[in-house]
Amino acid sequence: MGRTCILTFIAGSLTLIIVCIDQSLNPAWIGESAKFSAAGAGLIFQSFVLFFWVIYFGAEEESYVKRSINGLTIPRTHVGASSHTGAAMGSSPHQQAARVAPGQELSSVAVAPMSEYAYKARALYSYEANPEDSNELSFAKGDVLDIVDNKGKWWQARKADGTTGIAPSNYLQLI
Structure with a gap:
C-alpha cells in the first residue's frame, strides 16, 4: 500500500x-x-x-x-556484531545458542554505564565474554545482574561490582 x-x-x-x-x-x-x-x-x-x-x-x-x-549503502553495525557470527569451537550448546548466524539481526545495544537499570535478572548459565568484543560482559551461573531493557537478544547489564556490558538474554531470567 x-x-x-x-x-x-x-x-x-x-x-x-x-x-x-x-x-x-x-x-x-x-x-x-x-x-x-x-x-x-x-x-x-x-x-x-x-x-x-x-x-x-x-x-x-x-x-x-x-x-x-x-x-551500495553503508552497512549497519551492531554492538558486538563481529564476535557474534557463528558458534565458537569447543563452546557449550548454550553459548552456541547465544551466538547469532550471519545476516541475522541483533538488537543494537549502546552500553552506557549511567543508564537507569529497571530490571534484575539471574544468570542461568555461566558466560565467558569474547575477548575481541569489549562490550560483552562475563558472568557466572547464579549472578544477579541489573538490566536496562529486556528487549532483544542482547541486554545491557551491570554486575554487582559495577562493570557494564551486554549479555545474551537466553542466559538470563528476570527476577
Whole structure:
C-alpha cells in the first residue's frame, strides 16, 4: 500500500518535471534562453533521481535490483556484531545458542554505564565474554545482574561490582 502511494507521487512528480524540462529547453522567450537552459539541466538531473526512486520502490523486497541497491549503502553495525557470527569451537550448546548466524539481526545495544537499570535478572548459565568484543560482559551461573531493557537478544547489564556490558538474554531470567 505505502509503496504504491510513493510510486504514484513519484510518477506525478516525474510527469511535471518532464513538462518543465520541455518548457525550459524550448522557451517561448528567446532572450531568456540561458536562464531556462540552466534550470532545464537541473531538472534533468532531478528526473534521473526520480527514475532511480521508481526503480528502487518498484522492485520487490528480495529482488536482485533491491539487493544490489541496498548493497551500495553503508552497512549497519551492531554492538558486538563481529564476535557474534557463528558458534565458537569447543563452546557449550548454550553459548552456541547465544551466538547469532550471519545476516541475522541483533538488537543494537549502546552500553552506557549511567543508564537507569529497571530490571534484575539471574544468570542461568555461566558466560565467558569474547575477548575481541569489549562490550560483552562475563558472568557466572547464579549472578544477579541489573538490566536496562529486556528487549532483544542482547541486554545491557551491570554486575554487582559495577562493570557494564551486554549479555545474551537466553542466559538470563528476570527476577
